[in-house]
Amino acid sequence: MGIRFVLLVNKQGQTRLAQYFEHLSIDERRALEGEIVRKCLARNDQQNELAILEFIHLLVETMDRHFGNVCELDIMFHLEKVHFMLEEMVMNGCIVETSKTNILSPIQLMEKAS
Amino acid sequence: MAAPPSSTTVISSASSLADSLFQRSLDDLIKSLRSDPSSESVIISRAISEIHREIRSTDPLTKSIALQKLTYLSSLYFTSMSWAAFHTIELLPSSSLHTKRLAYLAASLSIHPSTTDLITLSTHQLHKDLTSLSNSSSSSPFLPSLPLQLLSLAASPDLSTHLAPDLVPLLSRPSPLQPKAVSAAYRVLSLCPSTVPVLFKPLVDCLSSDNPLTVSAAVGAFCELSAPPNDPSPYLPLAPEIYRVLVNSRSNWTLIKVLKIFSRLVPLEPRLGSRVVEPICQFLRESQAKSLVLECVKTVVTCLPTHTEAIQLAIGKIKELLSADDDPNLRYLGLQTLRMLAPQHLWALEENREVVAQSLIDPDRSISCEALRLMMAMTLQGNSVEICTLLVKQAAKSDPEFANEILDSVLTSCAKDFYELVVDFDWYVSLLGEMARIPHCMKGDEISRQLVDIGLRVRDARPELVRVARELLIDPSLLGNHFLYTVLSAAAWISGEYVEFSKDPMELVEALLQPRTSLLPTSARAVYIQSVLKVLTFSCNSYLEESGSAVNNTVITRMLSLIEMTVGPLAESDEAEVEDRVRNLLGAVRLVGNIKDHSGDKDKDGMIYEVVKGMVHLFSDEMGPVSTNAQKRVAVPDDLDLKENLADLSEFISDDDVDNATQFRSKDSILLYPRNHNASEEVELGPTRLAESTSLEEHRKRHGLYYLSSDKEARESELTEDYPLVNEKLLPLNGDTARRVKVTKPRPTVVKLDEGEDLKTSSSLSNKEEAKDDALSGAIMDALLGKNGEGPASAFDASSSRQGTSKDKEREIKSKKSEEGESKNRHKGKRRHRHRKEPEPGVSASQEKPVIQDFLL
Numbered sequence: 001m002g003i004r005f006v007l008l009v010n011k012q013g014q015t016r017l018a019q020y021f022e023h024l025s026i027d028e029r030r031a032l033e034g035e036i037v038r039k040c041l042a043r044n045d046q047q048n049e050l051a052i053l054e055f056i057h058l059l060v061e062t063m064d065r066h067f068g069n070v071c072e073l074d075i076m077f078h079l080e081k082v083h084f085m086l087e088e089m090v091m092n093g094c095i096v097e098t099s100k101t102n103i104l105s106p107i108q109l110m111e112k113a114s
Numbered sequence: 115m116a117a118p119p120s121s122t123t124v125i126s127s128a129s130s131l132a133d134s135l136f137q138r139s140l141d142d143l144i145k146s147l148r149s150d151p152s153s154e155s156v157i158i159s160r161a162i163s164e165i166h167r168e169i170r171s172t173d174p175l176t177k178s179i180a181l182q183k184l185t186y187l188s189s190l191y192f193t194s195m196s197w198a199a200f201h202t203i204e205l206l207p208s209s210s211l212h213t214k215r216l217a218y219l220a221a222s223l224s225i226h227p228s229t230t231d232l233i234t235l236s237t238h239q240l241h242k243d244l245t246s247l248s249n250s251s252s253s254s255p256f257l258p259s260l261p262l263q264l265l266s267l268a269a270s271p272d273l274s275t276h277l278a279p280d281l282v283p284l285l286s287r288p289s290p291l292q293p294k295a296v297s298a299a300y301r302v303l304s305l306c307p308s309t310v311p312v313l314f315k316p317l318v319d320c321l322s323s324d325n326p327l328t329v330s331a332a333v334g335a336f337c338e339l340s341a342p343p344n345d346p347s348p349y350l351p352l353a354p355e356i357y358r359v360l361v362n363s364r365s366n367w368t369l370i371k372v373l374k375i376f377s378r379l380v381p382l383e384p385r386l387g388s389r390v391v392e393p394i395c396q397f398l399r400e401s402q403a404k405s406l407v408l409e410c411v412k413t414v415v416t417c418l419p420t421h422t423e424a425i426q427l428a429i430g431k432i433k434e435l436l437s438a439d440d441d442p443n444l445r446y447l448g449l450q451t452l453r454m455l456a457p458q459h460l461w462a463l464e465e466n467r468e469v470v471a472q473s474l475i476d477p478d479r480s481i482s483c484e485a486l487r488l489m490m491a492m493t494l495q496g497n498s499v500e501i502c503t504l505l506v507k508q509a510a511k512s513d514p515e516f517a518n519e520i521l522d523s524v525l526t527s528c529a530k531d532f533y534e535l536v537v538d539f540d541w542y543v544s545l546l547g548e549m550a551r552i553p554h555c556m557k558g559d560e561i562s563r564q565l566v567d568i569g570l571r572v573r574d575a576r577p578e579l580v581r582v583a584r585e586l587l588i589d590p591s592l593l594g595n596h597f598l599y600t601v602l603s604a605a606a607w608i609s610g611e612y613v614e615f616s617k618d619p620m621e622l623v624e625a626l627l628q629p630r631t632s633l634l635p636t637s638a639r640a641v642y643i644q645s646v647l648k649v650l651t652f653s654c655n656s657y658l659e660e661s662g663s664a665v666n667n668t669v670i671t672r673m674l675s676l677i678e679m680t681v682g683p684l685a686e687s688d689e690a691e692v693e694d695r696v697r698n699l700l701g702a703v704r705l706v707g708n709i710k711d712h713s714g715d716k717d718k719d720g721m722i723y724e725v726v727k728g729m730v731h732l733f734s735d736e737m738g739p740v741s742t743n744a745q746k747r748v749a750v751p752d753d754l755d756l757k758e759n760l761a762d763l764s765e766f767i768s769d770d771d772v773d774n775a776t777q778f779r780s781k782d783s784i785l786l787y788p789r790n791h792n793a794s795e796e797v798e799l800g801p802t803r804l805a806e807s808t809s810l811e812e813h814r815k816r817h818g819l820y821y822l823s824s825d826k827e828a829r830e831s832e833l834t835e836d837y838p839l840v841n842e843k844l845l846p847l848n849g850d851t852a853r854r855v856k857v858t859k860p861r862p863t864v865v866k867l868d869e870g871e872d873l874k875t876s877s878s879l880s881n882k883e884e885a886k887d888d889a890l891s892g893a894i895m896d897a898l899l900g901k902n903g904e905g906p907a908s909a910f911d912a913s914s915s916r917q918g919t920s921k922d923k924e925r926e927i928k929s930k931k932s933e934e935g936e937s938k939n940r941h942k943g944k945r946r947h948r949h950r951k952e953p954e955p956g957v958s959a960s961q962e963k964p965v966i967q968d969f970l971l
Binding site: 002015017023048051053080092094095097102106 | 367
């Protein structure tokens with residue numbers, strides 16, 4: 001499996017965004033998220049840790065570009081938009097898009113439409 | 115599916131009007147949650163009941179807002195939304211892009227085939243959205259990405275079969291949707307192998323797409339398909355395409371995935387290694403991206419260990435990682451990759467030993483644990499003293515958890531293969547003593563097992579063992595630590611069993627009977643008392659035998675009175691184990707004491723001499739290790755009927771015939787020789803013993819067939835002959851090791867029994883390696899074979915001309931290859947590579963396994 005899940009968590013350990021690419025029950029998710037807060041970066045043999053770190057940077061930069069200096073509240077009030085961005089970037093655990101412009105264009109399109 | 119509001123009844127439209135007028139938006143919900151965090155659960159349950167009502171509304175806007183709120187609560191507050199799956203599917207066909215998007219998001223977050231099969235209801239809608247681009251030009255170009263997303267998360271085998279043909283145009287046409295289609299196709303393919311004929315070819319073609327993102331997604335898909343536990347061998351024929359990506363791609367993410375694929379293929383086809391090593395070395399030299407460099411290092415270390423230049427470069431990079439002072443993550447990765455070098459390139463580990471030792475005290479637990487594993491990996495006979503001493507010192511300074519982890523590694527690796535790492539047992543035994551004294555040590559069980567085990571197996575270590583045991587026993591502070599009780603009882607047993615090496619038996623008795631022994635549990639206490647008996651026996655004997663020994667009249671008198679005084683009260687102990695042994699001991703004391711009073715001091719006359727000799731004889735049988743499989747190897751005589759009633763033997767089997775060494779019996783690997791008779795009986799009934807043994811002899815004569823044919827004579831005549839034969843096989847040292855071994859004194863003999871003693875189940879390992887025969891790899895194998903003519907091979911034909919280097923050679927090979935293509939069937943059998951692993955059973959294709967093109971290699 002490539003990327004299994006993406007979580008955004010605030011400094012208090014509350015989940016602010018959760019996207020799973022493999023199926024977990026609600027209880028499993030709750031347990032996992034509790035665990036993650038304790039072990040911030042999963043060190044796992046199958047993945048290239050540094051590439052994941054770069055991906056996290058890209059996600060934050062993309063959110064920065066869209067919201068302008070992104071903060072927790074932005075994510076809370078626009079959760080679905082962050083989900084849309086993530087969907088553009090990762091599919092099925094694989095990175096499918098890395099250009100910030102390309103990631104954001106469907107969202108801008110949708111904003112224009114509504 | 116959702117009917118437009120105009121067609122609904124008056125009543126429901128009125129109610130939905132009220133709903134939509136007074137409906138709270140998501141923003142309202144978030145605000146109320148934020149304003150009063152203490153009553154979160156109340157707010158959530160109220161919101162849920164609102165959503166229950168609103169989501170039934172016929173107004174699509176009300177419905178979508180309700181769904182939006184539910185999605186929010188579900189993804190951040192773990193609220194279940196499985197009940198709303200039907201309403202979610204109802205909203206998928208919405209004409210508003212925003213609503214549609216929300217519905218798809220909700221569906222991809224909540225719907226999964228394992229929880230609901232409702233997803234099949236949306237098959238037609240997904241089909242419509244997937245093909246929207248070709249059907250109507252007006253729809254948004256992003257529309258198909260929504261069903262692709264959903265498909266990649268929530269596809270069921272059923273859905274996969276139905277929608278696979280819709281993916282083909284998306285896969286083949288260059289567009290921003292192509293990478294997503296690849297990703298969804300991978301999912302469909304792995305769920306439903308029957309779609310391979312439809313999807314595999316377009317997926318392979320994506321590897322040579324002009325869009326780097328498509329290539330990246332395709333590489334990612336093949337990386338996942340070839341990942342364990344899947345069998346990577348069906349993808350071997352794709353090596354040329356993937357190699358081309360390795361050479362041409364500029365994306366680090368793609369290159370990392372390509373390297374991962376090659377690291378699975380190279381072991382199957384070693385000739386690939388010499389081909390990929392060149393680009394990898396180039397990355398190692400030139401790339402600025404740490405992630406790519408790390409992946410190159412991993413690939414080189416795991417599957418190109420024979421390529422010297424690559425290894426040198428990789429080790430250089432590992433050193434860079436190790437010296438990253440400001441980033442613990444890089445240091446951790448450096449240690450991790452260093453450990454991968456362990457079996458083959460130990461010198462690289464040795465070179466970095468200082469850094470590794472330094473990492474042991476790193477505050478980051480993952481780093482210190484990794485450093486510990488590395489330390490153990492570089493331990494050899496030659497440096498084990500140095501490394502283990504360092505580690506134990508470190509353990510004394512570390513926190514309890516890590517200290518025990520260190521002790522555990524040291525104990526396990528030193529005891530491995532009958533203490534293969536240990537040359538100097540005196541050192542190791544004292545190290546064991548040191549380990550036991552480390553505060554928070556919780557490895558008492560293992561330490562005591564090894565102490566006893568070494569006592570049994572290594573004769574030369576016994577004097578030192580007794581010294582270590584003495585130090586443990588005379589320290590009253592250790593008696594308060596309940597983790598050490600097993601160690602103390604092992605020490606007590608050792609000092610009793612090998613008392614002849616003790617310098618001062620009186621001191622030993624004092625230690626064994628010190629007041630704080632009352633803190634010990636019964637089992638340990640019983641061992642202590644039994645050991646006192648052994649020491650007493652030894653002391654009496656040496657008092658009688660050697661006039662110049664440390665044991666003189668005063669010592670004996672003092673010993674006897676001390677024993678009587680401290681042990682006497684225990685005769686009434688509630689614990690059978692203790693009471694039994696105390697009575698034995700007191701009996702022995704009285705026997706020796708009474709006779710002594712009568713006959714004056716150094717008179718070696720009759721009785722006392724015989725009593726003491728008898729007692730010495732009791733303990734003179736040496737104990738040795740017994741293979742756990744020993745019993746199995748004794749052949750059952752043909753005429754032995756195990757079913758026959760053995761009741762007539764019962765008079766010879768007393769209840770307390772349980773051998774008193776049982777408690778020292780270590781958990782699994784060693785057993786002790788049971789003594790022939792129970793000690794207690796013989797001490798108290800000394801003279802009657804003869805009578806009993808003669809009756810036993812008579813019995814043997816009468817019922818010879820019940821006895822296993824043992825060479826009793828040999829056992830009785832020369833006790834040392836009874837000791838198990840040494841069966842030592844030191845593993846051959848490789849060059850590296852041998853160079854470093856500086857043996858200052860010869861390694862003592864370690865008694866080992868046959869191979870069977872430590873039976874390891876190697877079968878489980880091989881089972882694991884055997885990939886499960888899955889339908890997918892079979893299907894892919896078939897697909898590649900069927901299309902060999904125009905499939906991947908032809909793609910490579912076209913591409914090889916694109917490649918710039920050594921064109922002539924390639925052209926030559928290309929023509930060779932096209933010939934080969936025609937006469938493929940003839941050549942196939944011949945050209946299979948011997949060293950390649952046999953395919954899993956059940957794949958009939960093994961005869962016609964695709965052969966990797968020669969010019970790649």
